[in-house]
Amino acid sequence: xxxxxxxxxxxxxxxxxxxxxxxxxxxxxxxxxxxxxxxxxxxxxxxxxxxxxxxxxxxxxxxxxxxxxxxxxxxxxxxxxxxxxxxxxxxxxxxxxxxxxxxxxxxxxxxxxxxxxxxxxxxxxxxxxxxxxxxxxxxxxxxxxxxxxxxxxxxxxxxxxxxxxxxxxxxxxxxxxxxxxxxxxxxxxxxxxxxxxxxxxxxxxxxxxxxxxxxxxxxxxxxxxxxxxxxxxxxxxxxxxxxxxxxxxxxxxxxxxxxxxxxxxxxxxxxxxxxxxxxxxxxxxxxxxxxxxxxxxxxxxxxxxxxxxxxxxxxxxxxxxxxxxxxxxxxxxxxxxxxxxxxxxxxxxxxxxxxxxxxxxxxxxxxxxxxxxxxxxxxxxxxxxxxxxxxxxxxxxxxxxxxxxxxxxxxxxxxxxxxxxxxxxxxxxxxxxxxxxxxxxxxxxxxxxxxxxxxxxxxxxxxxxxxxxxxxxxxxxxxxxxxxxxxxxxxxxxxxxxxxxxxxxxxxxxxxxxxxxxxxxxxxxxxxxxxxxxxxxxxxxxxxxxxxxxxxxxxxxxxxxxxxxxxxxxxxxxxxxxxxxxxxxxxxxxxxxxxxxxxxxxxxxxxxxxxxxxxxxxxxxxxxxxxxxxxxxxxxxxxxxxxxxxxxxxxxxxxxxxxxxxxxxxxxxxxxxxxxxxxx
Numbered sequence: 001x002x003x004x005x006x007x008x009x010x011x012x013x014x015x016x017x018x019x020x021x022x023x024x025x026x027x028x029x030x031x032x033x034x035x036x037x038x039x040x041x042x043x044x045x046x047x048x049x050x051x052x053x054x055x056x057x058x059x060x061x062x063x064x065x066x067x068x069x070x071x072x073x074x075x076x077x078x079x080x081x082x083x084x085x086x087x088x089x090x091x092x093x094x095x096x097x098x099x100x101x102x103x104x105x106x107x108x109x110x111x112x113x114x115x116x117x118x119x120x121x122x123x124x125x126x127x128x129x130x131x132x133x134x135x136x137x138x139x140x141x142x143x144x145x146x147x148x149x150x151x152x153x154x155x156x157x158x159x160x161x162x163x164x165x166x167x168x169x170x171x172x173x174x175x176x177x178x179x180x181x182x183x184x185x186x187x188x189x190x191x192x193x194x195x196x197x198x199x200x201x202x203x204x205x206x207x208x209x210x211x212x213x214x215x216x217x218x219x220x221x222x223x224x225x226x227x228x229x230x231x232x233x234x235x236x237x238x239x240x241x242x243x244x245x246x247x248x249x250x251x252x253x254x255x256x257x258x259x260x261x262x263x264x265x266x267x268x269x270x271x272x273x274x275x276x277x278x279x280x281x282x283x284x285x286x287x288x289x290x291x292x293x294x295x296x297x298x299x300x301x302x303x304x305x306x307x308x309x310x311x312x313x314x315x316x317x318x319x320x321x322x323x324x325x326x327x328x329x330x331x332x333x334x335x336x337x338x339x340x341x342x343x344x345x346x347x348x349x350x351x352x353x354x355x356x357x358x359x360x361x362x363x364x365x366x367x368x369x370x371x372x373x374x375x376x377x378x379x380x381x382x383x384x385x386x387x388x389x390x391x392x393x394x395x396x397x398x399x400x401x402x403x404x405x406x407x408x409x410x411x412x413x414x415x416x417x418x419x420x421x422x423x424x425x426x427x428x429x430x431x432x433x434x435x436x437x438x439x440x441x442x443x444x445x446x447x448x449x450x451x452x453x454x455x456x457x458x459x460x461x462x463x464x465x466x467x468x469x470x471x472x473x474x475x476x477x478x479x480x481x482x483x484x485x486x487x488x489x490x491x492x493x494x495x496x497x498x499x500x501x502x503x504x505x506x507x508x509x510x511x512x513x514x515x516x517x518x519x520x521x522x523x524x525x526x527x528x529x530x531x532x533x534x535x536x537x538x539x540x541x542x543x544x545x546x547x548x549x550x551x552x553x554x555x556x557x558x559x560x561x562x563x564x565x566x567x568x569x570x571x572x573x574x575x576x577x578x579x580x581x582x583x584x585x586x587x588x589x590x591x592x593x594x595x596x597x598x599x600x601x602x603x604x605x606x607x608x609x610x611x612x613x614x615x616x617x618x619x620x621x622x623x624x625x626x627x628x629x630x631x632x633x634x635x636x637x638x639x640x641x642x643x644x645x646x647x648x649x650x651x652x653x654x655x656x657x658x659x660x661x662x663x664x665x666x667x668x669x670x671x672x673x674x675x676x677x678x679x680x
Contacts, residue, residue, distance in 0.1 A: 030079020058090025081119030255454035257284035263346035269390035302510030407452035498533035
């Protein structure tokens with residue numbers, strides 16, 4: 001019989017306390033905290049003290065922390081109810097003395113707070129501004145609950161010494177029965193580390209990459225110690241070269257890497273540096289969304305949604321397929337999740353990418369967070385790099401340069417030799433088999449040179465798959481209008497994509513249509529709401545001397561139509577209003593079926609036109625209702641400033657149901673085409 005509590009939130013908590021270096025714990029008596037106390041004692045990993053009076057226990061814990069010159073965290077565990085309130089004086093003292101006091105409060109289930117149940121009071125965030133962070137865990141009922149608990153505990157423990165020291169509260173709800181101690185061991189839990197200027201030399205090797213290895217397995221502790229010794233210096237902070245060396249040592253332990261670039265108006269300060277992106281794409285697949293403002297390159301995926309939805313492990317089978325068909329089998333050779341994913345930049349539009357990485361967890365995820373805050377979009381982050389994003393991308397470039405200098409890879413020869421050894425009748429015109437390339441990545445030995453080969457192969461494999469992506473072709477629809485606009489978009493302009501369909505249309509086509517045209521793509525993707533899309537674009541245009549083109553749907557436009565009610569709208573404003581009488585995106589939601597009454601309320605159906613408002617605000621207005629009118633209207637929309645002395649609004653009118661059907665057909669056809677191309 002085991003000795004640990006069967007409460008999964010408690011197990012996560014104690015395991016992570018150990019991993020984050022908590023060594024001393026003050027235990028206060030009670031019943032609700034018994035699962036926590038018993039699990040801590042059973043681990044034999046802590047120096048424990050028993051203090052009955054919580055008021056005294058809090059200050060006792062402060063004394064323990066003060067005695068240690070390194071100011072290591074000290075935990076104190078209390079039961080539910082007023083016991084927690086007795087810690088208030090000690091918590092306030094710890095806050096102003098900057099002492100890392102970890103307050104762990106057992107709690108009753110949330111449903112019983114305020115219901116006259118015993119020893120209950122609102123314990124969440126009870127210390128308000130006197131703690132650096134306060135989290136309240138959930139009782140684990142699902143995998144998502146367990147991930148959520150893990151993330152919250154990591155965030156709280158990281159806050160103890162982030163941007164200064166101070167107290168933190170972790171509130172742990174525990175329901176009846178809670179006297180079951182049948183778990184034999186603490187679980188293997190994900191530990192999130194934060195790396196900044198002071199400790200980047202300690203960037204840990206991705207240990208989980210070595211599962212199921214035999215004679216080639218290396219001694220990670222020895223390798224890490226050798227690495228740390230090799231980069232010791234007299235500097236308190238890491239220099240740029242040290243950062244690059246540290247990152248290179250980390251990257252070389254991954255055999256497949258994906259770099260995901262989120263929203264960035266400046267393209268991370270290197271958006272037009274094609275040499276940098278080409279160098280990175282040799283070592284990893286680079287996924288850069290339209291709003292990342294990265295210069296288009298054929299080796300970089302800017303059609304993120306299409307690539308993932310058509311040619312990855314997450315892509316659905318074509319309707320006519322079955323599990324044994326050639327097309328179905330081709331997906332076993334298509335893009336799979338990497339060992340390591342690196343995210344840099346802001347928000348990510350692609351829902352397909354999020355679902356793909358959440359379903360096929362990369363074993364390591366580094367997220368660049370300038371503030372140091374934990375962001376766990378794919379539910380697998382284990383490293384937070386607190387660093388300016390523009391600085392990081394240059395450090396990353398230097399790191400892959402170091403790897404290239406250390407491990408020279410002749411990709412053509414590598415593929416040819418492997419192909420020749422696999423297929424007896426090799427010819428110079430033979431195309432590398434995708435299964436062979438995947439096998440070269442999957443079966444790479446745990447040796448630096450073999451992992452270097454695997455990284456190149458994975459990046460090359462991704463480029464092959466990327467070349468098979470099929471851009472949909474649409475009949476007369478909003479999607480057609482956006483595609484033709486992007487083909488016509490002039491040099492040196494700003495493209496504003498409103499939420500929510502408009503920005504997804506832009507994402508569909510990526511930025512290859514305006515290669516070398518110096519186009520800046522903007523969108524309100526902080527919380528993705530439709531309010532303010534037009535107002536933000538008008539504010540940008542008011543401060544800009546360039547052409548500003550806005551693509552916006554009808555609901556977003558009419559919701560924010562007062563954006564045009566000012567004196568700052570000039571001839572550099574051009575608006576493509578996609579009006580289909582309601583929220584088109586709702587018609588495309590999978591599994592949604594509504595009657596006519598429901599559609600009216602959910603999709604906000606209407607018969608409103610922008611003509612009167614546009615003309616009253618001084619816009620040159622043009623309405624498009626068929627394909628013959630589209631070309632001239634778009635020419636007006638992109639006309640040079642000197643040829644048009646007023647702002648322009650083109651209202652492109654279709655029906656929401658027609659657009660939805662057109663979208664469905666176009667996406668299905670393009671997926672089938674991509675399928676066929678991959679099989680060939």
